[in-house]
Amino acid sequence: MIGKLQKADDRRLSILAGMGDRWRAVPKAWRVAVGCAFVLLLFALPRIYIPGVDEIIRTTKTDFTTVLFLVAMYVVVAVGLNVVIGLAGLLDLGYIGFFAVGAYTVALFGSPDSPLHGSKLATFMHTPYGWLLCVPLAVAVTMLSGVLLGWPTLRVRGDYLAIVTLGFGEIVRLVAQNANGLTNGQRGISDIAHPGGTWPNLLPGFIDENWVGLPMFGSATSLAWYWLALVCVIVCMFASRRLERSRVGRAWVAIREDEDAAEIMGVQAFKFKLWAFAFGAALGGLAGALYAGKQQFMGSNSFDLITSILFVAMVVVGGAGNLAGVTVGAILVWYLPERLRGIDFFGIELNTGEYRLLTFGLALIVIMTFRPKGLLPKRYRSSQPPLVEAHVAEEASA
Amino acid sequence: MHFQYWLDNFWSLSVGGLTQGAIYALVALGYTLVYGVLRLINFAHSEVFMTGTFAVITVWNLVGYDLNAGRPGTGMVIALLVLGLVAASLTSAGTALLVERVAYRPLRRKNPPSLVFLITAIGASVVLLETMGLLTERKLKGAITLVQPKEVFSFFGATVDNVQIIIIVSAIVMMFGLEQFINRTRLGRGVRAVAQNPDAAALMGVNRDRVIMLIFMIGGLMAGGAALLHIVKVGSTQYDVGFILGVKAFAAAVLGGIGNLRGALLGGLLLGLVENWGAGVFGSEWMNVVPFACLVLILMFRPTGLLGESLGRARA
Numbered sequence: 087m088i089g090k091l092q093k094a095d096d097r098r099l100s101i102l103a104g105m106g107d108r109w110r111a112v113p114k115a116w117r118v119a120v121g122c123a124f125v126l127l128l129f130a131l132p133r134i135y136i137p138g139v140d141e142i143i144r145t146t147k148t149d150f151t152t153v154l155f156l157v158a159m160y161v162v163v164a165v166g167l168n169v170v171i172g173l174a175g176l177l178d179l180g181y182i183g184f185f186a187v188g189a190y191t192v193a194l195f196g197s198p199d200s201p202l203h204g205s206k207l208a209t210f211m212h213t214p215y216g217w218l219l220c221v222p223l224a225v226a227v228t229m230l231s232g233v234l235l236g237w238p239t240l241r242v243r244g245d246y247l248a249i250v251t252l253g254f255g256e257i258v259r260l261v262a263q264n265a266n267g268l269t270n271g272q273r274g275i276s277d278i279a280h281p282g283g284t285w286p287n288l289l290p291g292f293i294d295e296n297w298v299g300l301p302m303f304g305s306a307t308s309l310a311w312y313w314l315a316l317v318c319v320i321v322c323m324f325a326s327r328r329l330e331r332s333r334v335g336r337a338w339v340a341i342r343e344d345e346d347a348a349e350i351m352g353v354q355a356f357k358f359k360l361w362a363f364a365f366g367a368a369l370g371g372l373a374g375a376l377y378a379g380k381q382q383f384m385g386s387n388s389f390d391l392i393t394s395i396l397f398v399a400m401v402v403v404g405g406a407g408n409l410a411g412v413t414v415g416a417i418l419v420w421y422l423p424e425r426l427r428g429i430d431f432f433g434i435e436l437n438t439g440e441y442r443l444l445t446f447g448l449a450l451i452v453i454m455t456f457r458p459k460g461l462l463p464k465r466y467r468s469s470q471p472p473l474v475e476a477h478v479a480e481e482a483s484a
Numbered sequence: 485m486h487f488q489y490w491l492d493n494f495w496s497l498s499v500g501g502l503t504q505g506a507i508y509a510l511v512a513l514g515y516t517l518v519y520g521v522l523r524l525i526n527f528a529h530s531e532v533f534m535t536g537t538f539a540v541i542t543v544w545n546l547v548g549y550d551l552n553a554g555r556p557g558t559g560m561v562i563a564l565l566v567l568g569l570v571a572a573s574l575t576s577a578g579t580a581l582l583v584e585r586v587a588y589r590p591l592r593r594k595n596p597p598s599l600v601f602l603i604t605a606i607g608a609s610v611v612l613l614e615t616m617g618l619l620t621e622r623k624l625k626g627a628i629t630l631v632q633p634k635e636v637f638s639f640f641g642a643t644v645d646n647v648q649i650i651i652i653v654s655a656i657v658m659m660f661g662l663e664q665f666i667n668r669t670r671l672g673r674g675v676r677a678v679a680q681n682p683d684a685a686a687l688m689g690v691n692r693d694r695v696i697m698l699i700f701m702i703g704g705l706m707a708g709g710a711a712l713l714h715i716v717k718v719g720s721t722q723y724d725v726g727f728i729l730g731v732k733a734f735a736a737a738v739l740g741g742i743g744n745l746r747g748a749l750l751g752g753l754l755l756g757l758v759e760n761w762g763a764g765v766f767g768s769e770w771m772n773v774v775p776f777a778c779l780v781l782i783l784m785f786r787p788t789g790l791l792g793e794s795l796g797r798a799r800a
Binding site for chain 2: 088177234238239241242248249250252253256257260261263264389392395398399402404406441444446447448451454458461
């Protein structure tokens with residue numbers, strides 16, 4: 087039975103791969119046009135009604151736009167963690183630590199409620215542009231924390247690195263919880279800065295009439311946040327894609343495949359591993375900054391270990407090393423449980439809230455059993471591994 | 485910082501830490517055995533422990549000793565403890581075998597990267613956690629206090645009660661038994677052979693699948709023992725009891741050198757000690773920070789743990 091299912095699934099996978107090949111064969115102008123149309127559709131998704139599709143994807147128990155925002159934010163996390171796990175092959179179980187550092191940086195510098203408030207720097211940050219000023223700061227601080235964590239620990243390999251990073255994530259969470267002087271402890275920090283601006287009276291019908299004049303990033307709707315997160319996703323994906331195809335990206339893949347061999351060939355493994363850590367951490371910090379701005383409140387409860395492990399799950403389930411794969415993974419891990427909160431499927435109502443995590447766990451086992459390389463695995467042409475390919479291309483152009 | 489408090493209560497903090505550490509050590513054995521043979525982190529082991537704790541309470545309730553029951557006599561206490569141990573060990577070993585069958589075996593044939601096992605293990609862990617959560621309505625379950633803590637002797641101002649003695653002694657006895665089993669029996673030799681070189685072991689006629697089932701079973705048995713001791717010490721359990729304990733036990737296994745049986749004991753006891761001392765010095769809210777900080781520090785200087793990996797390299 088299982089053998090038959092596996093065969094059917096392999097066939098499905100090869101169809102998927104064939105579609106990918108055909109897509110790559112389409113002229114570039116067409117690909118760009120279709121890509122743009124798809125991105126536009128994504129931007130419009132919360133406010134349009136697509137018959138048939140809408141009933142399937144719209145969440146019934148939670149606000150659909152908020153769920154979309156969260157998914158987009160977690161896609162940023164997935165893209166960042168993909169660099170660490172998928173490209174450089176470093177198992178980081180404490181990625182939530184970077185997310186938390188980013189979120190807390192925004193909270194500390196961009197909130198009148200923070201213990202830092204009153205110091206010159208923090209007051210400067212609490213202006214209408216406070217959040218925008220906080221974001222680069224958050225990214226810089228997380229990058230620094232990535233380097234600080236990586237410097238001593240990246241000498242440790244494999245599973246040992248996993249437990250060290252896990253410890254880091256847990257330490258960050260406990261510090262957030264207990265360092266009352268810094269983070270207000272359990273009480274948390276409220277009233278965190280967010281971008282300014284009000285809804286303009288444009289696009290009637292698309293934007294609700296009662297929103298006009300209300301703050302764009304206020305509590306009325308998450309639409310603006312979703313758009314902002316989507317922009318971040320696109321920028322991060324572009325950056326990650328460029329990096330992946332650069333010398334740095336090739337060094338990462340070489341380290342992942344065989345660290346000793348890479349080192350013998352002249353790749354400074356430690357340096358590039360540190361780079362991967364720093365870049366991954368920066369994206370985690372960016373996602374954290376988005377989260378802090380959206381939530382307007384920062385308590386330590388959002389940073390538990392299980393979330394950190396789910397981060398790893400989304401990268402591996404989707405297909406480590408493949409951007410489309412990790413996006414699918416992020417959607418699966420964060421959207422599916424929300425969708426499963428309540429099923430109202432063409433009149434059939436099911437209250438599945440209690441069983442959503444159970445279903446999710448089963449889904450993890452089934453998916454990994456059938457597709458050990460992830461839902462959308464990274465494909466390398468078997469006769470020409472990517473490194474050789476890149477080399478040949480370089481020589482040809484020289 | 486309460487260094488004076490730490491100094492004043494050094495011995496009682498140490499005894500408390502060793503007691504908790506003994507439980508960590510027993511759970512850590514499950515991680516270390518699986519890692520030593522399969523080179524992967526069995527993330528679902530914390531849930532193996534969790535099912536054991538529920539088995540103890542369930543079986544005690546079944547024979548009529550629930551929270552409202554009167555205090556049983558000495559003979560009955562021993563009988564109940566043995567019954568609890570049997571129930572917990574069987575349940576935990578069963579859970580461990582189930583996890584191996586469902587989450588690991590179908591994948592092993594495909595030879596995927598080891599990260600994939602981590603994800604299926606997380607999946608299995610979530611399924612077990614949620615099933616138990618749904619079954620118990622996510623409520624705390626209390627157990628009858630079988631052994632009333634009673635001072636046995638004291639030294640340097642630290643009192644040692646009978647519960648602490650039971651826990652430390654039985655944990656060490658179980659570890660000793662396991663080590664004898666691995667080092668002296670035929671099955672144990674098979675385990676070591678597979679840990680050293682799976683292919684060569686298979687050529688020599690060791691059934692690899694059977695060895696893997698065996699180590700999952702032994703890990704489960706030890707976790708069952710830990711579950712009983714946990715119930716005796718804490719007196720209650722909850723569906724998510726395994727999670728943080730599992731993480732710490734795994735940290736203990738790594739601290740001692742994962743894949744090393746004595747390392748698990750050393751790591752567990754040390755982690756318990758450091759944790760309790762940390763709680764004494766910095767206050768109990770920092771209890772979990774200290775062991776992880778120590779772990780990071782020790783791994784920086786000894787990247788393969790205190791005793792190194794050596795299930796495969798144990799004396800032939």
